[in-house]
Amino acid sequence: MTVVARSASEDKDALRAALLGWYDAAARTLPWRAGPGSGTRTDPYRVWLSEVMLQQTTVPHATPYFLKFTERWPMVGDLAAAPDAELMAAWAGLGYYARARNLLACARAVASDHGGVFPDTEAGLRALPGVGAYTAAAVAAIAFDREANVVDGNVERVMARLSAVETPVPAARPELARLAGLLVTDQRPGDWAQALMDLGATVCRPKSPACLVCPVRDWCAGYASGAPERFPVKLKKADRPHRQGFAYVLRDGDGRVALVQRPAKGLLGGMMGLPTSDWGATPADSPPVEADWTDAGAIEHVFTHFSLTLSVRVATGQGEFVWTAEDAAAKALPTVFAKALTRGLA
Numbered sequence: 486m487t488v489v490a491r492s493a494s495e496d497k498d499a500l501r502a503a504l505l506g507w508y509d510a511a512a513r514t515l516p517w518r519a520g521p522g523s524g525t526r527t528d529p530y531r532v533w534l535s536e537v538m539l540q541q542t543t544v545p546h547a548t549p550y551f552l553k554f555t556e557r558w559p560m561v562g563d564l565a566a567a568p569d570a571e572l573m574a575a576w577a578g579l580g581y582y583a584r585a586r587n588l589l590a591c592a593r594a595v596a597s598d599h600g601g602v603f604p605d606t607e608a609g610l611r612a613l614p615g616v617g618a619y620t621a622a623a624v625a626a627i628a629f630d631r632e633a634n635v636v637d638g639n640v641e642r643v644m645a646r647l648s649a650v651e652t653p654v655p656a657a658r659p660e661l662a663r664l665a666g667l668l669v670t671d672q673r674p675g676d677w678a679q680a681l682m683d684l685g686a687t688v689c690r691p692k693s694p695a696c697l698v699c700p701v702r703d704w705c706a707g708y709a710s711g712a713p714e715r716f717p718v719k720l721k722k723a724d725r726p727h728r729q730g731f732a733y734v735l736r737d738g739d740g741r742v743a744l745v746q747r748p749a750k751g752l753l754g755g756m757m758g759l760p761t762s763d764w765g766a767t768p769a770d771s772p773p774v775e776a777d778w779t780d781a782g783a784i785e786h787v788f789t790h791f792s793l794t795l796s797v798r799v800a801t802g803q804g805e806f807v808w809t810a811e812d813a814a815a816k817a818l819p820t821v822f823a824k825a826l827t828r829g830l831a
């Protein structure tokens with residue numbers, strides 16, 4: 486049997502009704518979210534915080550951070566008053582540390598320039614420091630029910646499949662955003678954005694889409710093609726370069742370990758870290774102090790632009806460092822260093 490999809494753009498009202506109806510029944514319960522169609526909007530601070538956290542990471546990974554942040558800093562003014570180092574330590578493990586600095590800059594601007602009240606339009610939000618096009622659209626739609634086109638990776642995938650877009654990403658991005666925009670209206674724009682996100686996360690999944698339970702299958706040219714998982718079409722990724730380095734776990738014999746604050750600019754900028762060598766093809770072993778260093782094995786970590794093998798070396802010694810309790814240190818460190826520390830203390 487040949488399956489022919491209904492046209493998503495010509496049959497938009499029916500498609501929208503199908504997806505919103507599905508969302509009314511199947512919306513995930515999430516701590517920053519008001520129930521579908523409830524008319525009550527959650528606090529813009531919580532929506533903004535969740536959206537910043539959810540860029541590049543999943544709901545299960547971000548949720549404990551969201552709960553921790555909102556318990557510790559219940560309002561934007563509380564976050565604005567947080568010392569940089571505390572905020573950076575609380576962000577440890579979420580990755581993309583420049584975002585933590587932007588988060589603080591934005592909270593401080595809202596607190597000092599806007600009386601603690603988030604602007605309620607996409608343009609007003611976009612003008613805040615560190616708020617990009619995606620975050621402005623998402624907060625405008627979800628917190629203020631503004632008609633905004635919210636396009637994240639989930640939405641791109643849904644659009645690529647609905648219209649069986651053959652252009653590979655990233656070149657297809659403007660086209661995918663245009664297709665998403667055709668479906669946005671002033672009716673329930675916050676629910677619409679979240680319905681698309683939930684569909685992308687739970688049904689229209691990257692590897693094994695659950696087309697049999699999909700509320701918009703009838704409109705999906707990707708489904709009709711028989712191979713929806715082929716979309717969005719991707720160019721073969723150039724292999725990630727691989728780097729090597731050394732990380733040094735220096736203990737004082739008194740339950741503390743030596744940490745350093747990384748330079749503000751660059752990878753993991755401003756975060757606490759272990760002392761390390763340079764990272765490259767064949768870096769020299771360059772311990773931060775003279776001591777009796779021994780090998781503790783190695784850890785692997787994958788960053789966006791390269792993968793890394795860190796050889797971990799351990800010693801007891803002294804020096805000018807930020808000496809931190811061994812049992813607490815891992816919690817304040819970015820994941821790569823937490824892994825290396827755990828290996829060094831094992």
Ligand code: ADE
Pocket residue numbers: 515535536539540544627637679682683686
């Ligand atoms: N991913 C990004 N933002 C989201 C949201 N508001 N709800 C669910 N998943 C998301």
